[in-house]
Amino acid sequence: MAEAISPELLLSAYAAGVFPMAAAADDPELHWVDPRRRGILPLEGFHISRTLRKEILRGGYEIRANSDFAGVVAGCADRESTWINAEIFALYLELHRQGRAHSLELWEEGRLMGGTYGVALGAAFFAESMFSRRRSASKIVLAWLMHRLRAGGFTLCDTQFLTPHLATLGGIEISRADYHARLAAALGRAACFEPEGYQPSCGAVVSSSSGA
Template identity: 35%
Template sequence: MEFAEGTDRIIQGYAQGYFLMADEMGVIGWYSSRQRALIPLDERFHYPKSLRRILNQKRFLVEINRDFLGVCRGCAERETTWISPQLIKIYYNLYQQGWAYSFETWQGNELAGGILGIAIRGVFIGESMFYRIPDASKVAMVELVKYLKKKDFVLFDAQLQNPHLERFGAYKVSDKKYKSLLKKALAKTCIFGDIGQPLIF
């Protein structure tokens, strides 16, 4: 699928089952996968027992969009990254128009970690995640799943499977199955959250 800028076209691309990535030269394009990774929003979701103690201690404050650009940059800060400066600009534009969100963990005034994603009706599409303090992104994942369930989202798309996501019960479905689930999710209206509003659990 040919990439073209413009919020409507970008949202349409995601709604058709594609996602954006930049190649090694920084050129942005649309991609799809024969198998899509999903984070379960039911009893199949699980996490390491060692994380329960950290959650119970409430080491992190969870917020939405307190530092959206900080999360974008944090996700891009790695040796090999598909998040180019141009793609950050695209995410920021989507954020300004209410499509993109950062689900963040904080310790005091320090951004500890977070998850970057796009919310379209009943689907949350996780673009990337990062951490600067151990366990910060894991806590973000657990609390994000709780939040999505609270908001009645029906699909949490993680795009590509990896060992880290498998620890939370992530599973793969075929592209055909994914598009069927996506169609159902897009038929439901959900509101993700308010800018800069701390979450209370």
């Protein structure tokens, strides 16, 4: 795609079920993706293993929302191969400034150690990427994300593709038609990424998910 896209066009694309990717970090062009098989994390089916449960309950970390969105995107892009190029970085920063994109972060001793970010439209959350700088950081963040999305009234968590990592956490793959039906239903509802008074405990997070 030679022509730059706007944040407004990007939101319209999400509402239509497609999303942009770059072939590599140094590739200036973007292309739209609409997978035949779509990955999602069922909000009521997130799986917390015994090991992950212990990691969550052990504590020693802080979960923050939207305190360093740019740092999370940079962390997700800091890998050997990434689809996050400069244009994508700028687009999601603008969506964050508009209150449309959000990050959830794991902090230890004042350092950002893991996180995820995504876009919220209606009751749909489009999870873009995640990263870890210590063991289980991304899994812990996802567990807290699922709890937050349920508390905020979300009904759909889109992961775009199903990876082996996401499958161990309860992720599933559905058809394009099924995804579009779920998306349409979610877009017709209201949800909030930062519900008023939301301050869950570690115990609440693990007790609300399957396998706890």
